[in-house]
Amino acid sequence: MRLALYGGVSTLLATAVIVEAFRQRSNFYTACIYLAKSSACMLIILNAGIFISIMLGRLLQAVFFGQLRPIEVEHLYEKSWYAVTETCLAMTIFRDEFDIQFVIVFTTLLFLKIFHWLCQDRVEYMEQTPAVPANFHARMISLMSALLVIDCRLASRAISTIMVKGPNMMIMFGFEYAILTSTIVSTIGKYTLNVIESRMDEPWESKSIFVFYLDLVTDFFKLITYMVFFAIICNFYGLPLHIIRDVYVTFRSFIQKCRDLYRYRRATRNMNELYPDATEEDLQRTSDSTCIICREDMHIRATEGDPQAGGQSEPEPVRGRNSDIPKKLPCGHIFHFGCLRSWLERQQSCPTCRRSVLPEGLYYNHIFRS
Known part of the structure; x- marks a missing residue:
């Protein structure tokens, strides 16, 4: 109900602003110039754009995910709040470049992040579900493929813009899309492992170690990306305080996984x-x-020749x-x-x-x- 009220007011205000601009101006070009020069008009239009993005997100959610579970909604609120706060801190570095383009690119980034988070939750949910319908696989494969292509294209576009125009706000967005690319690749890898396990007659004992190695490689890529971004920002803009926590958390996670791998190898050797x-x-x-x-x-389990078998011994257990x-x-x-x-x-x-x-x-x- 609140979303419908918000959408109705936003659409009404945007329509009124656009109609008034075309009523006062003689042609399309001058009306667009007027709307672009007016801060109030742009805020109203951007607000309507946010509502359209929300509705588009709801439509895509219904197509690819259906009804969200309560835990997924909770994760979305938590991660969205953190993503918005982190971006607001990053805006202090690029405050001279804050404009409409920044708002549009940030909205697109947050929009894509939401679907990455939902994909991660659904792939984890696969492990808890004994059987999933065929349409679930069709939805997940199509969505993850689309997200991977979009992430790669946007990351490539951001890097090209930086190479042509020099250091600008696209550094931050290129870095974010690189992180999203590693995230969706990791999600695709875990989905593939879940599918392989689901087609086995017995539990796949080695699956967890493959997941562990996948997380280790993903954390390593993220750590390298964070360090490169940190070095670039320090070189051109100064110390990025908002990224220090992410660098520390990623570094600690990577070191912990390396330590766990060493302990695991030590414990399972021979x-x-x-x-x-x-x-x-x-x-x-x-x-x-x-x-x-x-x-x-x-x-x-007794073996052949074991006197405790009582003549009813079983053969030596085979590998597996x-x-x-x-x-x-x-x-x-x-x-x-x-x-x-x-x-x-x-x-x-x-x-x-x-x-x-x-x-x-x-x-x-x-x-x-x-």
Whole structure:
């Protein structure tokens, strides 16, 4: 109701201003000059343009996303507020170039950012949905392809403008479109991984590590982009205070991911040697033989020639089917091999007692042996 009222008032005012301009001026050219020279008229027309952008966004939302989930609406409000605040701070650097073109380019940027955020939320939602309809894939593929093309074109246009006219406000927008390009490429990569997993009969255990590497590469590209932008702004305009936080957050995220990768590689290297197979006595010693990660019971799978098999032994588990083998951590807790590997991709500590899965003594011995 409020949007309809806002749209009606905005459209009425814009129509009145344009009609009055053409009534007082003899031809189209002079009427346009009058509208462009009047600050009040331009504000009214720009306000109507914002309303048209909102309606266009709602139409595209209905086409590509349908009804938004409450969490998606919440994310939009949070990210939009931050994006507007950040751009207002950036305007202090380019305050001499603030004009109608700046407002139009900024509105376009915010418009595109909203659809990038929605794409990210929908791709994450795919992981929580057992099956998605075919029209969902058609919508996502078409939208992500369009966003990738638009991002690349606008980033290229901004760079061309800077090369021809020298440093100007397009530095900021070129940088923003470069970040959006990396974001949509990462989203497309995660969507592809989700589609591959959905077509597998069993859970894809290696998927999370591919997602991790994808996030690591994306953060590295963003960090390089931020550093280049920071250096250019410092060289031509002075210290950009508004970008310091983004540089720090991206740098910290990249370092944390590198640290997590190192810990993960260290924890999963030679898992059969670091974490021995649990025995029947180990399972009996525990109060509960349930793997707390997947909440399923753990059983010892006998191999051929095992006297404990009682003549009904199973063959040695083949590669890809050993995910249910119980593995014993140095702290004594037991988990499925596949569950443990998936857990170590996120944390390198025991899910039960939070102790490190790689004792320091064992780690140093491993280094000396290698």
